[in-house]
Amino acid sequence: MEERDRENLSSRDKVLLAAMELFGEEPGTRLSVRAVASRAGVSTGSLRYHFPTQRELQDEVLTRIYDLVVPDDRIHDTSAPARDRLVDCLRQVLAGSGVGAQARANLRKVVEEFIAPEPTDDGRAAYLAIEREGRRRVEYWLTVLTNEGALAEGDNTRRARFLLTVVNGLGLERALPAEDSILQSETDTLYAAVDCVLSS
Structure with a gap:
């Protein structure tokens, strides 16, 4: 995805995209809140606003990956x-x-x-x-x-x-x-x- 397209995403979608990219690079890895927030270009507070627990983030990422794959x-x-x-x-x-x-x-x-x-x-x-x-x-x-x-x-x-x-x-x-x-x-x-x- 091009950088300008990323800019148009909501912060929630940026988090999901970053998490899916990280998971895609290393399948089976645990998603670190800091790593995902850094890749998404959002604060950890913003990530936690959309996904209060790491489990909610992982569940959403896996659902989307399974839907694609x-x-x-x-x-x-x-x-x-x-x-x-x-x-x-x-x-x-x-x-x-x-x-x-x-x-x-x-x-x-x-x-x-x-x-x-x-x-x-x-x-x-x-x-x-x-x-x-x-x-x-x-x-x-x-x-x-x-x-x-x-x-x-x-x-x-x-x-x-x-x-x-x-x-x-x-x-x-x-x-x-x-x-x-x-x-x-x-x-x-x-x-x-x-x-x-x-x-x-």
Whole structure:
């Protein structure tokens, strides 16, 4: 975005843009209020006015990133079978983990931010915001399929957790050496997981 376009943004939008840029540069990182305010060119007081807690800022940023990176359009395309649509949506989530060196770098960042250090309140809140937004998105997709009759009524929160556990495992596999085609293995695993959910 050009500098003059930034000037026309509201202070709230400047904060969101800065936070999304920082998150995009280092996925999985905790958003520092000072770093975001500095990047946005606003005071920390202005940032706190729009987002009283770090959690509110993280939730809003993640919602917007998921809206851009993982659009819901595909789940509404009833010309395709429900299982294909759900697999495609999950594949978009998985795409964010990268492949090979990028997947290893992203995994290393997650380990450094959330696993290696002793958990802090900020670290826990940052991780839970990421996890909550991912689960919310998958629950939405499952609700769409339930409403159209492709999925029986049931506990979509539990189903979403299961599907995200599968996606997380596949993301880890992307960072590890593989003997076979990762794409084929991922596709088989995603379809198996989706079939399990759709038949429940």
